[in-house]
Amino acid sequence: MNSANIILLLKPDKDPTSPSSYRPISLINADVKIICKALAQRIEKVTPHIIDFDQTGFIKGRHSDDNVRRLVNIIDFATIKNQEMTILSLDAEKAFDRVNWKFLIAALHKFGFGESFINWIKILYHNPNASVRTNKQTSNRFFLGRGTRQGCPLSPSLFAIFIEPLAAAIRQNESIKGIKTKHSHHKISLYADDILLFLSNIHSVNETATIINEFSSISDYSINWNKSVLLPLNSNAEQGLTIPVKSGNIKYLGIYFSPKISELVQLNYTPLLKNIQDDLTRWTNLPLSLMGKVATVKMKILPKVNYLFSMIPTQPPLKWFKTLDSSISSFLWNNKPARISLKTLKSAKSCGGLELPNFHNYFLANRLQYILKWFKNNPETNSWLDLEQALCGKINLSDLPFISQIVKKQDCFKSININATLTAWWEFLKISKSSIQPCKMTPIWNNPDILINKKIIHFPAWQAGGIKQLEHIIIDRRFITPQELQDKHGIYNFLEYQQLKSIITKKFKYRDNDLKLPDVVTTLINFSMNKTLSKIYKLLCNLDNNISLPTTKWDADLSISTDESFWSELCLNTFKMTKSPNLQLIHFKTLHRIYYTEQRMFKMGLSTVTVIYPTITCMHYGSARLSRLSGSRYVPIYQSGLRFQSQLHRHCVCLVT
Known part of the structure; x- marks a missing residue:
């Protein structure tokens, strides 16, 4: 039960003659895998509640792209605010293989796991042994003294619990300074064993190294400082360091980053x-x-x-x-x-x-999904939101899509993430031919489009009374009356009322617009967060859903008039009527008039044979014949052996007959 066969996978761009260049994958028996999978499904229900949001690796509902967006925001933040910052990328030595079991069990107790669950972990890690299988040869078995098995369903969750005390110690140490925002103090970002540290000064770097060394002494976790890399932002990071790290570009989760x-x-x-x-x-x-x-x-x-x-x-x-x-x-x-x-x-x-x-649509879909996260606006689960809101200043992040392109003049547009997301949003509006200026979700407060004496406005009493967007003050294409304002929202300030009414009336032509959002925009912003990318991609593709077939030529050849529903059903039947890829391809090419007739080939000088087309009987009643569909193409139709029941072919044969 505790035995495993280890196979070795060579890491990309590594020396094949060095044992450290290989990643050991444990092949364990099916019984143990079933037990581990059952335990993993239980533990993954609680890890989102006990592991901080800084850790996204193998935690249900968390994604690696959140880590990268956060990193880009921090680089942007340091650049825009001209703030000194050092990003330290840690290289862990065989992280999964150096897990100390006693420390892991102690961590499980500390996080409140029950004795029954912990006993199962002890059973799985009681005197485990393994052998290495190479070139169909298996080594002698040897006992393992530490580590979680790579290839075991339980290992990722156990490692997240194992490394969390280190992350907590760094977060709680007040001597370590990162980037402070309204809701967070950004110091560390983790994806399993890939760790980034966001440190504002050299003292914080040295203090972090001290904590890591203390953690290593009790857990066997080890950092290879010679392979760790510093990415300095607006600073000379190597001066005063107590650890042997070098400065340069970093690679995080497969993405290369430089200070620019x-x-x-x-x-x-x-x-x-x-x-x-x-x-x-x-x-x-x-x-x-x-x-x-x-x-x-x-x-x-x-x-x-x-x-x-x-x-x-x-x-x-x-x-x-x-x-x-x-x-x-x-x-x-x-x-x-x-x-x-x-x-x-x-x-x-x-x-x-x-x-x-369609790769361009995929790029747009990836950017547009962040619009939905702006609307959801939960900085506790998406820490990058807090950074982007800090870059926006007084403008609410969720209001940006409903402000005109005048927002390009604002400081927040200097953020590459905000810039790219809004640019994709405007391109979506252009492709879908949608106009949202004005609309019911147009913000009133801190909106660069709504100015009094060239300054953005903010009436706290109005906002506290629930008035935030145009839909709250435009009723049936008219401006709300003072009496309605007082009755519904408990607000009466004649001067502010007249100021707001004057600027809104001049700025927005709401009398010709019921402020309703276009249907395609409503569809997008109402998508759930489940499979968001796929939904947005399909929406973008459906904006151009014309039939891509030479339908006019077919109609002329057959002397018939068809509609899109006919051709749409015909196209789908290409893939429904047979599972054979070869037959599907023949039908597909036929619809696109790829095949040349002898007559066309004769005109092209590729054939010396001319063709006299015979009279054709209907395929529903007669035998196989060759149908002449045009002077340039033909479709062979067979009844015996294969019943080719496409509507097109029925039309072809019956009409020619």
Whole structure:
């Protein structure tokens, strides 16, 4: 039960001759995995309540992109406020393999776990042994004295509990200074064993090193200071340090960072594009069909690109998207001219496409999902919200989407995260042809659009009475009366009333607008936080859902008149009527008029055979024939052996007959 076979996985870009370059993965028996999974499902219910929000690794409801957005905000904050800051990236030595079991059990007791649960942990870690399997050979078994097994479902949660006392000690130490905001004091960010420290001075760096060394002495946790890196912001960080760390760019959760946010694209997107191009070139000669290649792009390319989109706020240049699309097109068509445009292939299957990823829409979707988090505005669960609100000053973060582009003149627009999110929002409004100026959610207070004597306004008594947005003072396309204001909100201040009425009447043409939000905007802001990215991406794709087929040519060939519902059903039947990818591809290419007839090939000089098209009997009653659909293309229709029941083919044969 306590035995395991260890296989070794070489870490990327590591020396294969060094044992430290390999990651040990424990293969444990099924019984132990079932027990560990049951315990893991129990423990994951409580870890969100006992582990601070600084830790996002393997905690239910927390995500790594929150850590990266927080890091970008801190770099922005230090730059905009011209504040000295040092970011320390710690490199832990074999973090999961150095977990001291006695310390882990003590931590479980401290967090209030019951004896029954702790006894199960003791059983699982009682005299465990393992052997290393290499090249189909297994070493002699040896006993393990510490560590959690990588490959065990329980290990991530146990490690989060193991490392939390260190994080708590750093948070509670008043000698360690980070960035203070209204709700938080930002000092540390963790994703499992990946740790970042946000420290405002050299004394804080040295004090943190002391705490880590004390923690290591009782837990066996160890930091490799020679591989840890300092990222100085507006400071010379190496002077006065008591630890041997070097300054330079850092890599956190796979993303490279420098003190300049503007370098994010060059450091991350440029190498990714080169990597994708190399992969596509290597895969070009594989025996894959068009649908197989589309699936390859979805499975191998999209996750890499989408990961960067979720982490990095800066949009890649237009040339980057064009180069990526061009490389994918060359891959799909074996470096030959494309027979079907990428725009068509990116369409939904009901519109004649293959749902090839639209990378620009994915970027917009990744940015737009933060709009919903602004509305939710819970800085306790998303610590980056507190930083962005601090950069906004008096303007509420949730009000930004409903302020005009005059907000570009505000200091908050200097924040790359706020800038990128609002830019994506405005692009969404442009694509959807939506206007929200004014709308019911337009803020009244601290709004740069609403000025009195060139100053933004804020009437505390009005806000305390529940008046915050235009919908609270515009009723049935008219301004609220003083009597209604007093009756509903208990407010009566004639001067403030006249000032507000005057500026609102001049600024907004609400008499011609019922302040209702466009349907597409309402749909977006009402999305739940579950699978948000997928929902927003589909919404963006549906904004351009025209049928991407040569329908006019088909109608002319068949002398019929069809509507979109007919073609939509026909496109879907391509994938419903058979599970065979080959037959699906034949049907798909037929709909897009890819196949050439002998007559067309004769005109192109590719064939010396001319064709006389025979009379065709209906496929529902007659035998197999060749139908002439146009002077340039044909569709072979067979009744014996395969009942090809597409509405198009029924129309074709019956009409020609």
